[in-house]
Amino acid sequence: MLDMDDKIKIFKALGNETRFKIFKNIFTGGYACSIDDTKPNDDIIAQATCVTSIASEFDFALPTISRHLKELRDAKIIIMKKNKNKIYIEPNIETMKEIAECFGTLIGNFDQGVVYQFDNTK
Amino acid sequence: MLDMDDKIKIFKALGNETRFKIFKNIFTGGYACSIDDTKPNDDIIAQATCVTSIASEFDFALPTISRHLKELRDAKIIIMKKNKNKIYIEPNIETMKEIAECFGTLIGNFDQGVVYQFDNTK
């Protein structure tokens, strides 16, 4: 359950051009989703993404992308899983579902002429 | 239709604690929605909100709140309408509908196992 501070962190993370593009890159199928937990012994699929492969899509230094990924992780937008000496990255769909629900509720309430509602934490 | 830069601007606007609280304040029924365009000759309703009344809810100087409102307006999150020497503020529901749709599509695609999709502009 995301509280107000979580939501602010999510918006802050997405409110930067570089991070938004990384988010888009991870969420829009540029790669297959990294690790399949149901088959832990399978090889990592070829197009699974890691920090270096994401960084290669951008004109910024690797540590810069690493920091942005950390911020996306701290905002619970992505999940990073270490496997051997690589870190695989996947979308955090639970968070996106919660945010989608917030906006959905906001609009749903409006359409019913009910009091607006977006964040009822705190 | 919001393009990528519009979306980034929206997230940046909501990714600040003060602006998020203003947004919440405006959208969650703290006030009735300001001007009813269908009845242009009616008096402004008593609880309609203006810059000063929003500022009074916060511990920041008025110009600070004014700037934050400008940023929310630039991001198309709120609408500001001048009437006499006051400015009335209301939620920009069109924008919220578009953002809600973006997240809805993202989640819908995921649930179908389809490629993720959030922003297809640019």
Added chain:
DNA sequence: GTTGTATTTAGCTTATTAGCTAAATAGAAT
């Protein structure tokens, strides 16, 4: 144990942002 690959941390610089006060503008009311 040395080398190579992947990633993060530290420390720095520059740009941006958020707050403030004081002054300016706009319009209403006297």
Added chain:
DNA sequence: ATTCTATTTAGCTAATAAGCTAAATACAAC
């Protein structure tokens, strides 16, 4: 015209953020 109310603009300071390079850490492979 002067005054009052509402709001914005200007100009400042301090804090935060985004980029960089260099160094550190983690682990694999040889």
